[in-house]
Amino acid sequence: MHKTSPQKGWKVLFRTTQPAPPPLSVGHANMSRHLLAWNRLRRLFHNRLTLISAFIVCSVWLLTSDLRSPAEWPSLPGLAPNPPTPIPPPKRMSNANYTVPPLGERVLCVGPRGHLLTKSPDDDLKEIELEMPYPTPFTGSYEALGIDLTFMSADGRYGPYGFGAEKDSYTRQRVDWDRVDWARLQNDCFERNAHRFPPTAKKLENTLASYRFSFRNLSQIPEVRHWHEFRSTRRTAVVVRVWRGYEYMPEDMFYLRSLVAEAALKTGGEYQVILLVDMKDYEGNIFGSSEEYLQGLKSAGIPPEFQSMALLWDDRLLSSWYPDIEEHRTMWQVYQPMQLLALHYPEYDHFWQVELDMRFTGDAGRYLDRLTSFARNEPRKQAFERSTFMHMQQMIGDYDEFFNEVDKVHNGSAVIWGPLRIPEIQPIGPDPPTRFAKDEHFKWGVGEEADVIVTSFCNNVLNAHQWVFQGWLGGFSAGLKTPRFFCPPAIMRTSRALLFVIHEAQIRQHLRVPSEATPPSFALWHGLKFSFPQHPVFWHERDDFATQEKWWKGGPAKSSTGIGPDDIGHPRGYGLTFWWETDWPRQIYNAWQGRRLDDGVPRPWILQDRDGQIYAPSMLLHPMKHSR
Ligand SMILES: *[C@@H]1O[C@H](CO)[C@@H](O)[C@H](O)[C@H]1NC(C)=O
Ligand SMILES: *[C@@H]1O[C@H](CO)[C@@H](O)[C@H](O)[C@H]1NC(C)=O
Ligand SMILES: *[C@@H]1O[C@H](CO)[C@@H](O)[C@H](O)[C@H]1NC(C)=O
Numbered sequence: 001m002h003k004t005s006p007q008k009g010w011k012v013l014f015r016t017t018q019p020a021p022p023p024l025s026v027g028h029a030n031m032s033r034h035l036l037a038w039n040r041l042r043r044l045f046h047n048r049l050t051l052i053s054a055f056i057v058c059s060v061w062l063l064t065s066d067l068r069s070p071a072e073w074p075s076l077p078g079l080a081p082n083p084p085t086p087i088p089p090p091k092r093m094s095n096a097n098y099t100v101p102p103l104g105e106r107v108l109c110v111g112p113r114g115h116l117l118t119k120s121p122d123d124d125l126k127e128i129e130l131e132m133p134y135p136t137p138f139t140g141s142y143e144a145l146g147i148d149l150t151f152m153s154a155d156g157r158y159g160p161y162g163f164g165a166e167k168d169s170y171t172r173q174r175v176d177w178d179r180v181d182w183a184r185l186q187n188d189c190f191e192r193n194a195h196r197f198p199p200t201a202k203k204l205e206n207t208l209a210s211y212r213f214s215f216r217n218l219s220q221i222p223e224v225r226h227w228h229e230f231r232s233t234r235r236t237a238v239v240v241r242v243w244r245g246y247e248y249m250p251e252d253m254f255y256l257r258s259l260v261a262e263a264a265l266k267t268g269g270e271y272q273v274i275l276l277v278d279m280k281d282y283e284g285n286i287f288g289s290s291e292e293y294l295q296g297l298k299s300a301g302i303p304p305e306f307q308s309m310a311l312l313w314d315d316r317l318l319s320s321w322y323p324d325i326e327e328h329r330t331m332w333q334v335y336q337p338m339q340l341l342a343l344h345y346p347e348y349d350h351f352w353q354v355e356l357d358m359r360f361t362g363d364a365g366r367y368l369d370r371l372t373s374f375a376r377n378e379p380r381k382q383a384f385e386r387s388t389f390m391h392m393q394q395m396i397g398d399y400d401e402f403f404n405e406v407d408k409v410h411n412g413s414a415v416i417w418g419p420l421r422i423p424e425i426q427p428i429g430p431d432p433p434t435r436f437a438k439d440e441h442f443k444w445g446v447g448e449e450a451d452v453i454v455t456s457f458c459n460n461v462l463n464a465h466q467w468v469f470q471g472w473l474g475g476f477s478a479g480l481k482t483p484r485f486f487c488p489p490a491i492m493r494t495s496r497a498l499l500f501v502i503h504e505a506q507i508r509q510h511l512r513v514p515s516e517a518t519p520p521s522f523a524l525w526h527g528l529k530f531s532f533p534q535h536p537v538f539w540h541e542r543d544d545f546a547t548q549e550k551w552w553k554g555g556p557a558k559s560s561t562g563i564g565p566d567d568i569g570h571p572r573g574y575g576l577t578f579w580w581e582t583d584w585p586r587q588i589y590n591a592w593q594g595r596r597l598d599d600g601v602p603r604p605w606i607l608q609d610r611d612g613q614i615y616a617p618s619m620l621l622h623p624m625k626h627s628r
Helices: 008-013 031-065 154-161 182-196 250-265 290-300 304-309 315-321 336-344 364-377 399-409 496-509 515-526 545-552 584-592
Strands: 151-153 236-243 271-278 310-313 350-355 493-495 608-610 613-617
Touching (some): 154 613, 182 304, 271 304, 336 350
Parallel strands (some): 236 271
């Protein structure tokens, strides 16, 4: 087994917190101590014995296995001979320059009104600039990400997708949405643009006609796939997590339509939007036949316009592939369906997981592009270290100053430099170009696509005593001391390579960490490129520096490890625009759409009134709890 001691930095970060066991003292007069010691000795002896016997059995096995032919295997009824296939060490990525060239010019695609997009004002967003300074976010930066400083009214933003269509004042061409086939529009768009992509890029056939998921025992595809078996296609799947029985409200429809039109159609097919449908406790066998699948689709309640871009799955699929991972539920293993998506639909380089209860108040495709290009242009050095702090302009200034501050704390070095070694993982990521991080000057990784893009700051699990999943893991020899990180929420972009190695580790080694720790931890263990583009997030009180201080906690300069603030406590995030427990996004959205707010709920300060219209800046809202 491939074993390396953890890097020096980890000794500081992951000091053993458990006290050393007391020495065995049998000579003590105290009876209970005697018993305790005896039990301990017995357990030790027993463990040793088990280990020694296991070792002997294994050695004999290994020594003789070459001599044995499969024919000599005992053939018991129902127990097929299953000779162990040795697992070759994974191929590692080289340190070649992985800079991706820009794709050719985008070719216009046809939208839901049958017109070429951007040549059809009814399909256009109405973005405006306002004569005022753009609001400064609580965390994150428009400038660092290159997000346009524009505003939109609810009509300017969602009008193309049916917002306001019930009113006489709606001036856009109305659409019979049930007759729109978003999968076909996406595929037509890809075909118009196919010449811009490598030949390996493919369209996604209508998912009704080409459903590929199947139980592991019936699967026609290899159980494990590797990064080096696939060429880049330059395409990204945008995967929306939905479930059977979900009640689609008009605003969900506006959101989903906007996602397809802006991410897939307006980018000339660089993204493909897919609905990944959790069938919950559906009784039927959707994998049985196409009739049964269609019945399942009916039961899932997917609106007609999205049916041919929906892929159904259920818990049985997960337990068939991952029988040794004890938990498949979303809270623990939200990435399992995504891992299987990558395995069965490997024609995407990257997979964005997005949620139904999310909104892009600006153009969704452009927003994803900005997050992606920030990640692509970010150097690998200290990318993880930076992702453990919030960038707050009002505390430290622009992103360069934040960047330099993190560098200063690390004295030009880094804690993560190449793979973060743990005994279970043989990394696929490259070795760093220099032995020491301080000898590399932020060139490594620039221009290379990131393997994981997270959307909020990361935490060290070992310090996160408040985190309910802190003790949930399995298959690691260091147990709870295994270095791992979580970056909630599970809205992330993961590469095919990363999803493949997570899948392999789950089916072969039964390794498991909770959802929000899965992509970040595996990316770090494998030495894959990591990025946290700090997108703008607002707070419900304007210029509330006192609260900001409580999140900032002195920033990188005050951190003794350079990996997040020493004190991981912070105020509740109820009033943030992007935070798991916040309710402010709903208030912003309602006020923006002209709905009445509950008594005592103030008008969100980031909305701007002009000429009887309400305008919102460009940002990500999450979560959006439903309201009628
Ligand atoms: C990597 O390649 C790109 C274009 O192919 C080039 O612009 C860039 O300078 C290269 N980077 C390094 C570090 O060699
Ligand atoms: C295949 O696996 C599924 C789910 O794990 C199971 O229900 C089914 O009986 C299996 N089929 C065969 C032929 O073993
Ligand atoms: C950086 O250097 C200072 C002064 O030499 C030292 O106190 C500090 O521990 C170093 N920080 C790291 C992360 O190595």
